[in-house]
Amino acid sequence: MRSLLLAVCLVLALHFGEAAVSCNTVIADLYPCLSYVTQGGPVPSLCCNGLTTLNSQAQTSADRQGVCRCIKSAIGGLTLSPGTIDNALSLPSKCGINLPYKFSPSTNCESIK
Incomplete structure (x- = not known):
């Protein structure tokens, strides 16, 4: 699973490298x-x-949308159980961080400002 995640991310890095x-x-x-x-x-x-x-690196709307697309694509390529998705969704609150997007394959990254 880790190698699949890394492979997806490498492909995404080429696409969103700018x-x-x-x-x-x-x-x-x-x-x-x-x-x-997991x-x-x-x-x-x-x-x-x-x-x-x-969160501190993604200061502009374009940056936040790019980060969202990377996350969405990476998790969208994996088979995730409802518990795994719940764990991913709970990360920001468990860390005390307010992110403008959710770690979910259904997130609309283009709506993030």
Whole structure:
């Protein structure tokens, strides 16, 4: 599963490479969250640090939309259980971060300002 996620992200990095926040950066920042999303349990502090970093890097609407598209495409290519999706959706609140998008395959990234 990790190799599939990384492969998807590499393809996305080529597509969205012009954004200030690259898909490689998005994946690097979110990689520590993978264990929580797939297995539950406590959220690793490195995951929350990555979310905070990612949130501070995506300052413009274009940046936030690009980050959203990277996340949406990466998780959209995986088979996720309802519990896994719930874990992903709960990450920002568990880390005390307010993101302008949800970690969901149904998120409309173009609506993010």
